[in-house]
Amino acid sequence: MPSDSLTEFHGLPTFDFSGARGAQGLPPADSVAWRIWVESYDAEIPWDKEFDRFAEAVDLTRVRALVVGAWSDAYESGPDEVVEALTGARDRLTSLRALFLGDMTFEECEISWINQTQVAPLLRAFPALEEFGVRGGQELGFDPVDHASLRSLRIETGGLDGAVVRGIGASTLPALERLDLWLGVENYGGTTTVADLAPFLSGERFPALRHLALHNSELQDEIAVACASAPVVARLETLDLSMGTLGDAGAEALLAGQPLTHLRRLDLSHHYISEALQERITAELAGAGVEVDLDDDGAREDADGDEDFRYVAVAE
Structure with missing residues (x-):
């Protein structure tokens, strides 16, 4: 916060x-x-x-x-x-x-x-x-809208209701270039699933999208796996999977998936990725000119290798 x-x-x-x-x-x-x-x-x-x-x-x-x-x-x-x-x-x-x-x-x-x-x-x-x-996500509603001018949409929550995400996904936003969703955790109302993110990952509904942030999530590994093969990634300039519980499973999926060397920036900060995988990400992406943020904000030390102690950056 x-x-x-x-x-x-x-x-x-x-x-x-x-x-x-x-x-x-x-x-x-x-x-x-x-x-x-x-x-x-x-x-x-x-x-x-x-x-x-x-x-x-x-x-x-x-x-x-x-x-x-x-x-x-x-x-x-x-x-x-x-x-x-x-x-x-x-x-x-x-x-x-x-x-x-x-x-x-x-x-x-x-x-x-x-x-x-x-x-x-x-x-x-x-x-x-x-x-x-x-x-703020409590009682937040987002009915589908048609809006020709909106270029940037940012929703910051400690827990984002899946209905809000589905409402955004069903909207017609042809000019949208930047989408930033803080998905949060179930304990604070976060009910968004990876399936709810399909309209953003498919690359079809939002043709102008260039900067995608799906972060602050306790499902960060699952989101990374979905992004590894998501059609929209090929045209992105920035992919932001930061602030969540991203670990080796998600990082390995990103490395094994579609090429990411076209990105200007990949933000994985506040993560739980092992040092060995961090070195691979740096070698393969930073070495190709991608700006990669692997600052763990002290989260890895706090968890001490135990997945049960992983936490998102912003919840309460």
Whole structure:
């Protein structure tokens, strides 16, 4: 779970509107990603009222990126007032191209405690949106959508419901270049199976996909085995299987599968791969010019060779 709020989004520095005092000294509306939040505990005003304050101070027609921080009682209530406020302002937010929902640190609300909501209405309300991110998987919904502009989709959870993954997989997203799914663990609501990932691995439904991250999973070996023969991998620039419980079984499958030397980057960080296999991966891929990340973040030492002690990078 991030210990700091986003400092950059959609290529723009974030600006903490809710921490600002008054409208004087605010940056130009199109020069930053605006972060709007209220206290997650004992908020004095609800999020939609803070957004009203923002709308009075900033020209909404020029806003390019919004970062939604904490809303009232996020540990037990979803962001329905956020969705209503944003969709209600769709006719003024005509330049909005990027939206992140739930930028909270663990001090504000642990990732697996964040209550979310059905997010498809946000995508439908903003057909020009190019980047969309969500943090928190509890009560998260993602009905299938048709969206011609979305280029980047990021879902961060400690446990991702398979229904959400299937909803994304059934969506029509012809421009999608980057997909980042934190799959998490069963104890925190992670019900995604490898079969649910088939629409992304087949290479058919998402023709523009170039960067694929299927990570933070306790099924990381099984996902690696599936990727070893997945048609989509041949056209990827980046494959990210980091943050999970990847071990020798998954690493051996990757080495024995289709060539990976065309990749610009292979991220296997936070892993449980033996030193011998790490040397093989480095020799075969890094030696061919692939940037390979094999930093284990201390996870291998923590597990001490026992699979029962493997853990994902972000759960609670």
